[in-house]
Ligand SMILES: Nc1ncnc2c1ncn2[C@@H]1O[C@H](COP(=O)(O)OP(=O)(O)OP(=O)(O)O)[C@@H](O)[C@H]1O
């Protein structure tokens with residue numbers, strides 16, 4: 001699906017260095033790392049919004065590529081209602097305006113009754129959910145999420161995590177998921193990457209074996225073991241600075 | 242402060258000033274041709290009502306027309322600048338020249354160019370020149386301030402330039418454009434009045450002409466009535482723009498929301 005080879009990214013100083021990463025079609029990959037280590041930058045490289053200073057980012061089949069991006073902040077258009085924000089990608093791609101589809105996605109993120117509200121009438125978490133609905137409506141195949149659930153309460157968060165997993169399976173998406181929560185990364189993904197800071201490097205990679213029941217997995221000893229293992233790596237990554 | 246008192250306090254203050262004014266004029270028996278009492282002014286206003294209102298309407302007509310043209314030109318230029326960096330850096334400084342040159346200085350030139358018998362056209366052009374810059378500068382600023390992530394969202398969805406302009410840049414810049422328009426509408430009135438002054442007799446239809454003429458005849462009461470109508474026109478135009486701004490931004494913009502609560 002997506003391939004990084006020897007990618008370096010430099011702004012004022014080196015932000016990412018020596019990133020080699022291959023993401024297969026249909027994979028769910030999470031990225032963990034300390035604040036400022038270059039996670040958002042990595043996503044922007046993955047979506048071609050930024051060009052790497054060195055190295056290449058390429059896609060297996062660029063023609064069929066359709067990207068959904070959930071930014072770290074909600075990035076809504078304040079002059080549009082919630083519903084109109086969600087339908088934006090359809091408008092831009094000249095697809096048939098489908099109010100039903102938008103309402104369906106809004107219902108899925110638990111915002112059915114907010115369709116006529118304006119963004120400044122929503123809470124931070126609600127805005128984020130609108131942003132998630134918007135990223136999914138266009139039927140993308142590569143979904144990039146930048147800490148999408150950071151502003152949500154535990155209950156909504158778990159519900160949306162499960163929804164995301166369901167959508168991922170059903171729509172056959174490839175997902176790149178940035179988060180600060182170690183357990184969220186383990187719970188959701190097939191592979192977890194840990195970035196160190198200054199400059200960001202992939203210092204650790206862990207494949208997560210898949211359980212039949214995710215709930216069971218969350219309670220298992222193995223989950224705990226992976227959790228503390230990754231936590232240690234994160235800590236040493238920070239110390240690199 | 243409740244709403245009522247914000248509206249009525251200035252009116253009451255003005256009323257008190259009028260009473261003191263009336264009292265002082267009578268006390269020192271000041272001549273009519275130096276400072277008329279408010280009652281004299283209102284008498285003159287009602288005596289000359291038809292002529293004064295026609296002149297006001299004429300001035301307002303040119304002002305609004307000039308304001309609309311200025312707004313369209315300014316937004317159009319800002320759009321062109323946003324599409325072409327090279328045009329922006331070559332033309333923007335030239336628009337600044339228009340902005341910094343006093344309108345009285347270029348008025349004679351414009352009047353000669355369009356012909357003395359075409360005074361209204363000359364006034365219109367001068368008023369447009371005075372009024373367009375704030376809209377241009379603010380629209381430009383609005384386009385530059387567009388949220389980076391929103392731009393990226395449009396890029397990811399492969400939006401065309403036209404879509405980005407219509408669905409992102411223009412709506413995003415709307416509060417900026419309206420701020421520019423609020424400044425511009427006042428400038429358009431000033432531009433029209435100054436241009437009328439310079440154009441002089443040829444135009445003879447606007448408020449400026451009444452001010453010149455009654456000044457020459459030392460009819461200070463009539464001069465004051467024309468001034469009052471001019472002030473009222475200015476207030477009317479400003480309120481008009483504020484109402485438009487409010488009705489457009491009411492639902493979504495912070496500036497309006499905060500004033501409400
Ligand atoms: N456009 C830019 N210009 C200059 N420096 C930038 C730019 N974008 C990011 N940076 C720098 O790159 C580094 C990584 O930023 P990035 O946003 O990728 O971090 P992050 O890992 O997403 O952090 P967080 O977890 O806090 O969101 C930071 O030091 C930041 O200052």
Ligand SMILES: [Mg+2]
Pocket residue numbers: 039040041072146
């Ligand atoms: Mg980030």
